Amino acid sequence: MKLRNRNIEKLHTDEFDALIIGGGINGAATAAALAGKGAKVALIDRGDFAGSTSMHSSNLVWGGIKYMESKDFALVRKLCKSRNHLIKSYPSTVQEIRFLTTITKGFRHSPRYLWAGTWLYWLMGNGFTKLPRLLSPKKIKQEEPIIDINGSVGGFEYSDAYLHDNDARFVFNFVRHALNYGAVAANYVESLGAEREGEYWLTQARNVMDGSTFSIRSKVLINAAGPWVDQHNALTGQKTTHQHMYSKGIHLIVPQLTSTKRVLAFFADDGRLFFVIPMGNRTCIGTTDTHMEHPEVDVTAEDTAFVLENINKRLTLEKPLTQDDIISTRCGVRPLAIKADQGSDRDFLQLSRKHVIDTNPDSAHISIFGGKLTDCLNVGDEIADEVVRLGVHLTDIDYRWYGEPPEPVKQQFMDQARRMNLDAMTAPTSTEPLSSRLWRRYAEQAMPMLEKIRQDPAEADILIEGTEYIRCELEHARDHEMITQLEDFLRRRAKVSLVVHHEQLRHSKGLKEACRVLFGDDAETYFDTYFAENRDTSRPYSSPPVEID
Known part of the structure; x- marks a missing residue:
């Protein structure tokens, strides 16, 4: 600190x-x-x-295709250009992903009408992404066997982007x-x-x-x-x-439902879009859209039931998802700007x-x-x-303040990783090679990590069971990422508490070792404080009983 x-x-x-x-x-x-x-x-x-x-978004970087229906084309055009710019500026982090949307009989628009809309969306994004496709129910089932096509009249596929990390x-x-x-x-x-x-x-x-x-x-x-x-x-x-209005959105994190790297999109019973989003070896399902009077929110039993009911209607799983399948939840408000x-x-x-x-x-x-x-x-x-x-002088007004380091810097990192055979140290449970993972998360700041691993290969060992975070990442977080509470690492610098169940973390020897790396002699205090102050988000929030005098 x-x-x-x-x-x-x-x-x-x-x-x-x-x-x-x-x-x-x-x-x-x-x-x-x-x-x-x-x-x-x-x-x-x-x-x-x-x-x-x-920290409660869908991890999607999208051009606002839903605003096509309200004909806010200027906003869609602006967001598409912004999406493209992020993909170009952060190629390791912000990546194109396909969205497969299934349409059921009786929906307010036909698949062909919506497919035509995705072509307009593609054109408004300067044709930057892959072309849209129109899909029959049979084709949908061939490509995504878990989708229930009973009642489907077809669908379409188009591209937006997502954050590879949280x-x-x-x-x-x-x-x-x-x-x-x-x-x-x-x-x-x-x-x-x-x-x-x-x-x-x-x-x-x-x-x-x-x-x-x-x-x-x-x-x-x-x-x-x-x-x-x-x-x-x-x-x-x-x-x-x-001023702001508030809309609450929740997501459920469950075990991986499909190995394909695409977003499955559906229209819920109330007509709103919701998604099945890849998250490594997990799947994120959501979201809801509930008007709130204040920004302090939590997941309720009704929220969970709504998402589970809607997803179970639209997927053919070996067994329906239940409360017990939920690993964690995300819940936050969208602040919506309105004229006062x-x-x-x-x-x-x-x-x-x-x-x-x-x-x-x-x-x-x-x-x-x-x-x-x-x-x-x-x-x-x-x-x-x-x-x-307002009168502040900026000494370098045209400076490009965002983006990944130049390609030669990345190439230098990858060459060094190749010479030390870094990717051979990748754990069998990991979803990607160590070289691409470290570059994406830390860019040029990963260079000292390579040297640490070269001197001591144990620095590449995964510390916390069920995750991909290695020892030298914890040391980097301690020294450079302002970890003040254990939750800062588990939920925000990393996504450990999203993909590992709360009770599994409580009994994790690896987490206790991670605490020693982060907090030294105070590790036990920080560990106990985390579990005292952070509830198991896989369960719906219930208000504490009111004491009556």
């Missing part, structure tokens, strides 16, 4: 061009963009980075970029509110881990608090033209995830509403433009 402690010291001794509140995808991309372009940037989050909406890992890599560019970032630092004093914002902050408080000075204050943007604006007395004067009676199912940047030039305050992973690079660039308009 030395990195975090050093950064907290800098937070209250330095002055910044911009302070960003919130380390989700909007805040992380903003921090990387501003720092890369030459601003002096601070980033804080009251929890861990990517600790809310940004969404929270993708977000953290933007934080990592920002740190590399000189930003000062710290998790578990809460903003208690801010006031404008002359040319600066003075933000009162609290170190959540020890309760100490201090002030942070910045020329510009950027509210990227995700679902809590409105609440933080209330703390600072900001009046904005937009429109009220909360809008039909949220018709709202898009597009982001809105709300700037108060008089106080040099920016709020970011809405947003999604697909559009993150646009958010970073647009905020940089806003900050310039």
Whole structure:
């Protein structure tokens, strides 16, 4: 935790061009963009980075095909271009994937009509992906035997993209970029509110881990608090033209249902899309779309029953999925941007995830509403433009602040991995070779890992049963990824707690060894704290009984 402690010291001794509140995808991309372009940037989050909406997505990077039906073609065009740009910029992480959609008799559109729509979608994406296909029920069954084609009138296949790793890992890599560019970032630092004093914002902050408080000075204050943007604006007395509505979405993680690397898409009984998404040796099923009044949510028994009922109707499994098959769940809210004067009676199912940047030039305050992973690079660039308009000088305005390292750097890594025969050390249970896995997750920062493995092959040993994380990854996370709580690693830097059952982790000798790597002599305390504070998400949430006097 030395990195975090050093950064907290800098937070209250330095002055910044911009302070960003919130380390989700909007805040992380903003921090990387501003720092890369030459601003002096601070980033804080009251929890861990990517600790809310940004760790509960479908892991899909898509052009918004569902917005075709509402004829929001401008948004679709923008998102398709953003998807293409991410695929080109992060070829190891953001990859094209096929979506096979099955249509049942009586659906509001025919397969041919929808297939024609996928051609328009393909054209709006500049023909960047593979061509769409129209499929008969027989062809669907040949290619995906687990799909129940009873009542099917056919389907279609088209392309979008997905994150090979988890969404929270993708977000953290933007934080990592920002740190590399000189930003000062710290998790578990809460903003208690801010006031404008002359040319600066003075933000009162609290170190959540020890309760100490201090002030942070910045020329510009950027509210990227995700679902809590409105609440933080209330703390600072900001009046904005937009506000949030909330839609809850859940996913169930179950054992792998099909070995094919494609997304299976269906329309649920209520007409909304839901997906069967590959996740290594697991499968992710979801999502729901439930209007909520507040951003604090959890999975209910009704949520679980809805997803299980709908998936069991559409797949021919050896036995139907039940509650006992669920390994873990993801549950979060989508913050949907609406005009403040429109009220909360809008039909949220018709709202898009597009982001809105709300700037108060008089106080040099920016709020970011809405947003999604697909559009993150646009958010970073647009905020940089806003900050310039607010008077901050960016020394390298045209700097390309995102993307994987150049091909020669990757080739150097792969050549070194080949010379030491790294892939021969890949565990039989792993889903990909060690060389591609380490490059995708760490890029040039994986170079020192190769040297560690060369000196001691035990560094390539998997530590936690049922996962693919090797010893030198744990050491890297300890030293460079601001692991403050065990959950930061298990759920966000990695996806261990998504793919390994809670009770299996509790009895894992490998996890206890991982704790010793991460926390040294305090390993047992962090281990016990994790299981005391984090419930088994495979079971629906039930409120504690209310005590009656």
